[in-house]
Amino acid sequence: MNDESIRGEGVKVTRPNPVPLLLTIAYLAFVSLGLPDAVLGVAWPSVRETFSLPLSGLGMVLVGTGTGYFLSGLLAGRLVQTLGVGTLLTVSSALVALSLFGYSLAPVWPLFLLCTPFIGMGSGAIDSGINAYAASHFPVRHVNWLHACYGFGAMLGPLVMTGALVRSGSWRWGYVAIGAMLLLMALAFGSTRASWRTAGAPGAASAEARVGTLQALGHPMVWLQVVIFFVYTGLEVTAGQWCFTLYTEARGVPRELAGTWAGLYWGSLAVGRVFMGFVVERLGPDRLLRFSILSAVAGSALFAFGPTLASFGGLLLIGMSLAPIYPTLMSRTPGRLGEGYAAHAVGFQVSAAMLGAAILPSLAGVLAGRFGLGMVGWVTVAAAAVLWLLHETLLKLTPRSAA
Structure with missing residues (x-):
């Protein structure tokens, strides 16, 4: 096994060759992370028409999502230590999926808006959790390629929404499709939850795990x-x-x-x-x-x-x-x-x-x-x-x- 070893503040960080299954899921996770991010620009004109909103309504969505994203990032370290990466990714992906389904079902604007911080919290936790795991367990070349996959996901999301608008005439089906993809990711994370916990560097520093x-x-x-x-x-x-x-x-x-x-x-x-x-x-x-x-x-x-x-x-x-x-x-x-x-x-x-x-x-x-x-x-x-x-x-x- 060709390990990549680095030292930080006297603590050795060893990165063994990544587990192929987890590496594949991580690539798919970054694609799925990018899917919802660029969709709003395509869906917004139709969403605004549905709820009879002013142009400024978009700012409310961005503020809600950004607030949830920011808060989850601050808490991500404690959540990883408490839940483990696998459980955090599973729960966060399910939260984003359910919130996207909430978008598609919302009959009134306040309910649509209520979903925004949950999408932000879930996306922020996925982003933090998968980045923390990748930074510690994957060679740096794979971390670059993982983030490239985010860009491809951000490109794919608008195409999915555009297809839904053309085929069904409704933005709601676009969010259903993207929510279904995130739900599949949650299932993938859940089925490999134990592997996310055990795979990786053996003998990681136990003293550092107590950092608050x-x-x-x-x-x-x-x-x-x-x-x-x-x-x-x-x-x-x-x-x-x-x-x-x-x-x-x-x-x-x-x-x-x-x-x-x-x-x-x-x-x-x-x-x-x-x-x-x-x-x-x-x-x-x-x-x-x-x-x-x-x-x-x-x-x-x-x-x-x-x-x-x-x-x-x-x-x-x-x-x-x-x-x-x-x-x-x-x-x-x-x-x-x-x-x-x-x-x-x-x-x-x-x-x-x-x-x-x-x-x-x-x-x-x-x-x-x-x-x-x-x-x-x-x-x-x-x-x-x-x-x-x-x-x-x-x-x-x-x-x-x-x-």
Whole structure:
């Protein structure tokens, strides 16, 4: 058996070859995690018409989902220690499935809205639980490929909803179909629950299992990684959400062309994670992270200040550069912090990522409204530069045995 061993704070983290069945289920889990996330944009016009809602009603759904996601991420470490990964994934997948069925059956808007925090809580727990397990038990290349599967799931979800709208004329059947897929994932997690508990590193450090939530919050490197995830997702979502508006309203790019490049940006994240999975172990994860962040700084500068054609190239360079950062940072967490701290830190990082994806793009919008859309480019450059500084600080603080 070829084991991958890392040391974090004096605690050895051993990653044996992953169990094929669990690895397959983990890949499917990331596809299923992406399924509901991008569906709302396709379903919303029909949902809004059904319940006679204003455009602002979408914000209520996002707030409800985001709140549940954030809270579950904060509690994920304690839930993993109390329930075990297998039980947490089973219960969380079932919760998301039942909430999606609740969407499909809701006769009035308040009942539809009531389901949103439960979808957020379930999705956040799945995200935290599967990331915590993968970071400790799967080689870093697989963690990159797992996150690529999330992108494919996010691409598949809108197609399922579109098919339901075309065939049945109702958004409700789209949520039924996606809920059924999540229910199958819950059954898969439940049937392998014991394997999730027992598979993996033998002799994991028992002392670290006693790390509590408050103890983890007192660790300075935990906070540093939380801030890194906040900035990373803020950069990723700011570039993706604002590039279309920047191109069409500030640079005169036709809508069709701008939409194509916006789609290519999100596609580059998935493709980049597939490609980087093949090279990360040859370069080494920290070296790949350093190179990727510097490349993201260069891409952000081209996106912000280059002529139109160069700006398109810069946008794709941002996507390809950012692709391995989230999964590789997740994979390095147990090595830097040790298993006990990592169980909490992964959940904190997921919550921070949710906040970054909401706050930094919103800040870019406020600045663009006051000073012009060119501020979007400045925000991406600043976020990329801050991300580089934070990661360099993290490398300096990482124990030599974990580097």
